[in-house]
Amino acid sequence: MTSTAPFKRTMLATLVLSLALSGCTTTASQAESSDNAAPQTDSSDAQASRSDTPIATTPLTGEAFYTLLLAEIATNRGDYGAAAQLYSRLDRQYDDLEVAQRATALNQVVGNYDAMGEHAGHWLRLEPENAEGWQALTIASLANADKVTASRALNQWLALDPDAKIEGALAGITTLTADQQKGLLPVLAEAEANHPENTSIGFANAQLLSTLGQYEQGLEAIRANRAQQDSPDKGLLEFRLHLELNDIEQARTVISDLAERYPNNSQVATTFAGFAYADSDTNKTETLESLFNRFPNEPVIARAFARESFDNDDYDTAEVLFERLVNSEFSDEAHYFLGRISRINRVPDEAAQRFLSVEAPPYLVSALAELSEVWQGTRPTDVQEALHQARQNYPAQSPVLWRIEADLFRRLGDTDQAMAVYGQALSAHPGDTSLLYDQALMAANLGQYELLEKNLTEVLEQEPDNASALNALGYTWADRNMNLDQAKRYIDRALEQQPDDPAIQDSKGWVEYRLGNLEEAERWLRRSLESMESDEVAAHLAAVLWEQNKQEEAQRWLDQAFSWNSNSPTARNIIETLDIDR
Template identity: 30%
Template structure:
């Protein structure tokens, strides 16, 4: 049956036109309409806004409706023609703007400029019109028009000082960063803005983008001097030093700024960021604490502090920050999800479940996975698997992810055969999926199914010959579980070529050399691996190698340290039991 009402999208132009008609009886704001079509940003006097028509003519209604229909259908050429005609008839800036955007979508620059001329004629102080004019001018290579338009962008910026940064962003349209800087310099000179802090800072950002760091530093320092106490150029200078990997200098500069303005929250946040970048979470958290003493209801700081506290296991602080966010009614879904993790890590499973159930939005799936994990830990395996099946049904494009999660949950509960069944079922659907093959291979080695591991990893290497983890896992397993040591070494050597400083691969090379009777060479690789960071399995290997070399005291020292660091590490304990070594032996 034919609709008896206008489609919703057709109401848009109709409402606009009704507004024209309703304003028809209002007294004109200008004495006479103008026919001027001066280019955007020209120095001609600003034209008067034309008076709306007193009636809605059939031609006007037709043009507006056809334009809207064409726009909905993606026919941007027709939309431009009819929006332009409607704007000319109605003398309405919003229709001229729609004509401009339709022309841009149609990639008709000349048509867009024609509509822009009408738009700026009807609404001379429309900031977006001059921004679009600057984009078009840059695209056309017309620097004079671009400069005139950018001058108007700066003049019309709603927030004082933002115009120069808006101009710098628009200049990003130019492909050559050096050209962006040159045009911005011309603009600053034209506006005689050498003493304007915002202009100098905008120049600094473009100089940095052009990799002219020394120039950027000079300009940012000038901006900071022109406006004492302004933290934006100070933060910029610190970030620039970080980009140049001059971390000590960045810290020193930031400390100097903080000495001048110890309460500046943005500088404090930068200090926290530098600590996080340096993997110093406790120091970063201390900075967040200082900030929150001054401003205890700042949501962004509360959230950052909560995430960091949770990451380092300070659950009491994390809970306190998140409860503050709850009171402020800020980001309820994120807060519920993070509070659920706090309660889960605190051993409060029921509270964690209740919180995870509240989560909506982008964290909902992750919350549901956490619920499944809690069910599995509580021995409710069927319930956990049912929930993961529901997630697969709801998100068929992520089915592999949920198969992997299910397999890992089952492995964690010691249900290896059930986990293997999950991987088998998933691989029946996607037999060449790399992540599934790798997960099954890692499960297989724990089940002493070396043949399955080798088949799966070799299958990965058929399509991905440089898959480093597969090369290393296959090489290490062959070295550890078989006598095929030459083949094992070949795989490990290839992995080491691809990732020469990876401690796991260095450990594999040390282990295969030890198995081949080259204990002294093995020691070098194992020590280098341990230098990258402590790992109980690597320490177990190094101790065994040292023992074989007759350096038993050194072996005991290595094993003793490993026991202190990881007293429940399964592989380490198995090795030590073979050598009848315990804590009392060191």
């Protein structure tokens, strides 16, 4: 839901204040003074159904004052669960209006809608004509899928407050099943029929349809509702429904129109900024700059404009914007991109400090990968320590952090240490497919084909359709001219999943070459080269052409391979294997 119920806003405002204890008591006759008095047993609906005559209130005892004090302390320190329990106990023992109100509000805050309904019912016994009390009972009843109570409470609320904004009353229904949520549609329909002048009901209906995934019906409902009475929240719901229906053009039209009609609405602006950054519209840089100029203190807008500036290589603007975000909720993201900017500007020490300032995932892993490149030649031990600390702090990220450490030593040319790191990693995470795959690729470079085959076989036992593993093992067999029929099957399975992957297309061409299907091999290798400049693929094509007596073109592709990689091992191997004179 995009709107917050007025009741919740009102009660939360009360909760954050220090309450005067004397304000919670009255001086009317006492019904039961002991904290051990029996709690009320009537249901919320039954309580709310009693006579409209307010019942007598009861003063709190000394022990109850102590409980109230504990409840207020819990409230002020933000322990709303404990505060809700304490207020609930008091409300079940005493007839005190403010206690009932606080018990109701606190149980809404902690999501205990059964208790919320109970205390709202008590509130209404004490104050039957209070619209906020009926609002509270509506919220609780809807959250509990109690259609009978919800219908009566909603209609009573609207009778007392005809202009009530009821869309926030759906805030508690997210835990209901789809069938339970669907069952609430007639409740809204009845209220709308009884109170046609209240356009908020139609808005709530459109929200509920959206929650149910009935996007087309929701879109029809919100359009009709906006025609009656519009608001930014309603426009934003229509915008989101267009996105759900993948109607990007119409979504763009709606959000652009909202930004023009409500130029000072920050929610519209931040939503527009997020959409504009992800959009392919050619004017998005101009849009984001305009939004930032109007809302310079909105972090979401500054973030979107910063990312757009970075993507456009406008690093000066990006740096200024990310600096504004280092003390915001986007602090880690800001430090990460500032580190990348420092690397681009060739200030490695500054870049390293930025990367070290990133504290948590998701940007922590990327920051440490960047740090490993910055410090690989000067401080590899410090990189290891940073990675070790991150593994301790975030165990779920451990496998990818081990991979960064192994890659550090691979880049340093210390393959023995890299393989040792993979060994440690797999001891800590046996069977991790990413680690097995990476170690297999390193094993291939070291000629350790038994380890490669063992690892990739284990990956495929866990993930039979892992296209990367299928391709790697199939290509390795094809390159070694062994298990060709099985290699072809593996590569074909990989192609089924990723038919446009040029690396798999290369593997397909190479295995067909090994099987003697030269024309088919040529077709696949040319297709691969259409989307990837690779000395390896060029050398493979040269071999296929050479075998077809197309020596002149083969020589041209070998030249191309060496132009892309002057030390191309694949091209040199093919020259040697086919005894090509160069």
